[in-house]
Amino acid sequence: MAKMTCAEAIREALRQEMERDDRVFILGEDVGQFGGCFGVTGDLFSQYGEERVRDTPISETAIVGAAVGAAAVGMRPVAELMFNDFVTVSMDQVVNQAAKMRYMFGGKATVPMTLRMPYGGGISAAAQHSQSLEAWMTHVPGVKVVMPSTPEDYAGLLITSIRDENPVMFFENKVLYGMEGEVPETIEPLPFGKARIHREGDDVTVVALGGMVPQAMAAAEALAGDGISVEVLDPRTLVPLDVEAIKASVAKTNRLVVVHEAVKRSGFGAEIAAIVADECFDDLDAPIKRVGALNVPIPFNPILEQYVVPNADRIAKAIREIV
Amino acid sequence: MEMEKDMLLNMYRKMQEIRIFETRVTELFAEGKIPGFVHSYLGEEAVAVGTCSNLKNTDYITSTHRGHGHLIAKGGQLNEMMAELYGKATGYCKGKGGSMHIADVDLGILGANGIVGGGFTIAAGAGLASKIQKKDDVTVCFFGDGASNQTTFHEGINLASVWDLPVVFVCENNMYGISLSQEKHQKIKDVSDRAVAYGIPGVTVDGNDVVAVYEAIKEAVKRARNGEGPSLIECKTYRHRGHFEGDPTNYRPDEEVQQWKAKEPIGRFRKKLLEMEVCEENELKAIDEEVADQVEKAVKFAEESPDPAVEEAVQDVYTDMIEEVWS
Numbered sequence: 001m002a003k004m005t006c007a008e009a010i011r012e013a014l015r016q017e018m019e020r021d022d023r024v025f026i027l028g029e030d031v032g033q034f035g036g037c038f039g040v041t042g043d044l045f046s047q048y049g050e051e052r053v054r055d056t057p058i059s060e061t062a063i064v065g066a067a068v069g070a071a072a073v074g075m076r077p078v079a080e081l082m083f084n085d086f087v088t089v090s091m092d093q094v095v096n097q098a099a100k101m102r103y104m105f106g107g108k109a110t111v112p113m114t115l116r117m118p119y120g121g122g123i124s125a126a127a128q129h130s131q132s133l134e135a136w137m138t139h140v141p142g143v144k145v146v147m148p149s150t151p152e153d154y155a156g157l158l159i160t161s162i163r164d165e166n167p168v169m170f171f172e173n174k175v176l177y178g179m180e181g182e183v184p185e186t187i188e189p190l191p192f193g194k195a196r197i198h199r200e201g202d203d204v205t206v207v208a209l210g211g212m213v214p215q216a217m218a219a220a221e222a223l224a225g226d227g228i229s230v231e232v233l234d235p236r237t238l239v240p241l242d243v244e245a246i247k248a249s250v251a252k253t254n255r256l257v258v259v260h261e262a263v264k265r266s267g268f269g270a271e272i273a274a275i276v277a278d279e280c281f282d283d284l285d286a287p288i289k290r291v292g293a294l295n296v297p298i299p300f301n302p303i304l305e306q307y308v309v310p311n312a313d314r315i316a317k318a319i320r321e322i323v
Numbered sequence: 324m325e326m327e328k329d330m331l332l333n334m335y336r337k338m339q340e341i342r343i344f345e346t347r348v349t350e351l352f353a354e355g356k357i358p359g360f361v362h363s364y365l366g367e368e369a370v371a372v373g374t375c376s377n378l379k380n381t382d383y384i385t386s387t388h389r390g391h392g393h394l395i396a397k398g399g400q401l402n403e404m405m406a407e408l409y410g411k412a413t414g415y416c417k418g419k420g421g422s423m424h425i426a427d428v429d430l431g432i433l434g435a436n437g438i439v440g441g442g443f444t445i446a447a448g449a450g451l452a453s454k455i456q457k458k459d460d461v462t463v464c465f466f467g468d469g470a471s472n473q474t475t476f477h478e479g480i481n482l483a484s485v486w487d488l489p490v491v492f493v494c495e496n497n498m499y500g501i502s503l504s505q506e507k508h509q510k511i512k513d514v515s516d517r518a519v520a521y522g523i524p525g526v527t528v529d530g531n532d533v534v535a536v537y538e539a540i541k542e543a544v545k546r547a548r549n550g551e552g553p554s555l556i557e558c559k560t561y562r563h564r565g566h567f568e569g570d571p572t573n574y575r576p577d578e579e580v581q582q583w584k585a586k587e588p589i590g591r592f593r594k595k596l597l598e599m600e601v602c603e604e605n606e607l608k609a610i611d612e613e614v615a616d617q618v619e620k621a622v623k624f625a626e627e628s629p630d631p632a633v634e635e636a637v638q639d640v641y642t643d644m645i646e647e648v649w650s
Contacts, residue, residue: 025455051455057485062478065444069462070452072433072445073383092475096438097445104424105434106416107639141640141648165642193645240645275650 001184007040007177009151010116013158013187014041014078018048021076024162027054028063028080028116037082038118038177060086064093064115068167071113072101076162083129084117084171098167099142114161114168120211120261121309122175127297130305132262134209137169138238138271144192145238147171149213151181153236156190163189173211173261193240197249201231204255204323206315207246207272208234212259212291218312219319228323238268246272247280254285257318261309264292286322291315326534331601332610334376334533338368338589339614341392344401347618348391348408352568356626357408359421364392366531366563369588370495371396373536373558374463377544383431383449383462385442388423389495389562390435393465398430401621411628418631419639431460439500440470443479443492450488450553461489461547463540469500471514480553484521487552491543494557495530501566502574515557523553530558531588534595563587 004012017024030037032045032055045053056063060081067077081087087094094115101109121130137145144166148154154172161168198213199220208216213234220230233249235242250256256276258269269290276288294308345365352361364371367389375384375396386393394404399415407414407425415425426434433449436442446464453460470476471494483490494514498505511517518525524546528539536558543554561583565572572580596602637648 054486057478057481059478059482061475062444062447062482065475065479066448066451066482069385069433069445069448069450070455071448072428073449073452075452075455077448092438092441093444097436097441101426101434102642103639104416104420105426105428105639106414106419108416108426109428109434110642144641144645240647243646 001182003180004151004183005178005180006151006154006172007038009155009183010040010158010172011042011044012183013155014044015047016187017159017162018044018052023074023076024078025052025054025075026078026080027056027067029056029058029082031055031080036080038174040177041080060089061093064090065097067113067115068093068098068101068111071111072109076112078114078116078162080116082118084119084133085128085131087117087133094143094167094169095140099140103142110165111167112165114158114170116170116172118172118174120173120175121298121305124300124302124305126300130298132260134169134171134238135262135266135268138268143167143169144240145169145171146192146236147210147238148236149173149176149210149234151179151183153190153196155183155187157192157236159187160189160192164192171210176211179214192237193242195233195235195242195245197231197233199230199232201229201253203229203253204257204319205231205233205246205249205253206257206259206319208232209238209260209268211261212310215310215312216259216315219315222312222316223319228319230319243275246276250276250280251283254283255322256284257289257291257315257322259291259310259315262292263295264290265295267292289318289322291318328601330376331596332606334372334537335592335596335607336610336614337372337396338533338592339611340401340617341368341371341395342589343614343618344395344404344621345391347622349564349568351622358410361408361422361568362389362566363562363564363568364389366583366587367495367497367560368392369533369536369592370493370530370558370560373533374493374540376537377540378431378461378463381431381458381460383433383446383460385433385446385449385462385464386435387442387465387467387470388435388437388439389467390425391422394425394432394435397432399425399427399432401617402624405621405625406628409625409628410630411625412631412635413624413628417635419635440466440473440475442466443475444482446490447479447483447488450483450490451486453489454486459548461491461544463491463493465493465495467500468494468496468498468505468514469508471517472500472509480521480555483553484523487550489547489550490553491540491547492553492555493540494555496557496559497562499562499566499575504574513557515555518555523555525555525557527557527559530560531586531591533588533592
């Protein structure tokens with residue numbers, strides 16, 4: 001095992017796959033010499049050169065569209081958008097092209113591309129650079145949606161994403177980029193559709209997505225002192241979703257709080273809540289609580305931003321309401 | 324014309340395949356046998372055939388909502404195409420794509436596309452793959468004058484040009500973006516003028532002259548194969564039908580339609596072949612009859628084919644089956 005940050009873990013996963021498979025290449029804005037907007041691609045340019053670590057013009061539509069075309073004819077592109085907010089500029093390429101090609105063509109095409117997208121607030125990047133747009137992607141059949149929270153999971157799930165034969169939307173949390181953790185020397189692919197229980201507990205299940213996992217862990221720690229035992233479950237992939245793990249946890253704790261950084265309204269938490277209400281009604285002893293950002297754009301001022309985005313205190317408060 | 328007789332007759336045959344296929348499709352659509360929308364390629368046959376006559380099997384094309392002609396010209400089989408228009412299980416897409424999404428990646432057909440301008444960046448990506456793989460394959464991106472106003476036009480051609488990708492952008496300027504005439508949707512007369520902005524060759528040809536199209540594309544394909552980058556070839560043509568079958572076409576004068584029909588590509592090419600004594604009239608007649616027979620067989624094939632089983636609806640969303648498709 002080696003200690004590395006989430007950003008380093010992503011880079012090592014990229015390096016490992018580029019070494020293993022010469023169909024893998026990277027494209028995006030400033031991913032080359034510059035090393036990536038958040039430094040994720042780092043030294044890959046000096047190792048693999050401009051042919052395989054391709055700096056693109058500022059053309060998100062072309063980045064994603066070219067990835068779709070290259071994937072459809074046998075390459076394994078890993079495209080990077082500087083911020084997930086910019087996927088709006090390339091939405092046709094994701095939603096109408098990448099996601100639908102295989103289906104529309106009756107199974108005659110495969111589009112094995114990965115789209116890496118940093119999301120979330122916490123750096124005062126304001127309304128156009130701080131959103132969490134994963135729920136949009138889960139609404140599009142044909143793409144898989146991955147949202148890890150630890151260095152090991154970022155690395156292992158990125159390997160799986162690159163090897164997957166389908167378009168994968170890979171969400172990376174900006175604040176977590178600097179978080180350290182243990183990563184195996186040789187990164188093994190981790191399966192999609194398998195949740196990770198970060199903390200076991202008996203009183204309430206907290207399903208937390210991506211950057212909210214550490215916040216949920218902090219809330220669980222704080223509540224432990226009051227005798228409240230919190231189970232923290234990280235689905236890691238939203239499509240496919242490990243429904244069985246969520247159901248099993250709720251069957252044990254009989255209570256559910258769902259947490260994400262995205263705005264609460266129509267967030268993925270609503271989907272999880274609906275599934276549990278539908279399939280685990282008899283297990284529930286209390287209403288399901290959802291915690292998300294306020295339904296406003298993310299403000300610039302750090303105090304306002306912290307007010308809008310969920311944190312450990314808000315999660316703890318939601319837990320107390322039903323325990 | 325210094326081309327081989329076989330090649331010229333093959334071009335004639337392909338144009339007739341498109342003409343007769345599309346004529347039958349308009350009839351079948353009117354009879355209610357084909358669901359959804361149909362965008363007829365009638366009148367534009369020389370563009371697809373003149374272009375694709377330069378391509379090998381491993382070359383790629385991206386097509387459009389008006390794609391039947393491109394697909395036939397690139398080697399698409401009439402049976403599977405007609406069956407797809409009927410939505411049948413034996414169609415190219417098992418009945419799940421329809422007219423606007425016919426594709427056959429094995430034939431290099433990366434799909435018709437229901438999004439106007441959807442092909443530009445995909446074509447750039449296919450060209451990028453060929454370049455990285457060090458293959459000499461070329462990708463042709465068909466698009467209309469209407470699509471030249473989309474953002475993808477700029478981003479796709481810019482990327483292809485700055486990276487010298489082996490792509491040929493072929494504009495079928497049929498003078499209308501849906502109901503809007505070219506003069507009402509862009510200030511320029513020649514879409515090829517825009518090539519200047521990308522530092523690539525831009526050429527305008529008579530899109531109803533199959534040999535002129537062939538020659539212009541030949542240069543562009545050669546350039547692309549040599550690693551010299553993309554070109555923008557504009558073919559001036561005209562659609563005989565409306566934007567879609569059922570379009571009242573109240574936005575264009577009958578006189579204009581008649582003028583263009585007088586310049587239609589197949590009659591012109593036929594006359595040229597006979598004048599230049601490339602072949603006898605009976606040879607062309609034989610081709611006409613063979614093609615008509617082939618189209619009728621395709622109709623029969625489509626009509627006798629089964630609808631897909633309903634379970635087919637959840638297949639091919641992903642390469643693997645995930646539970647989500649059922650819930």
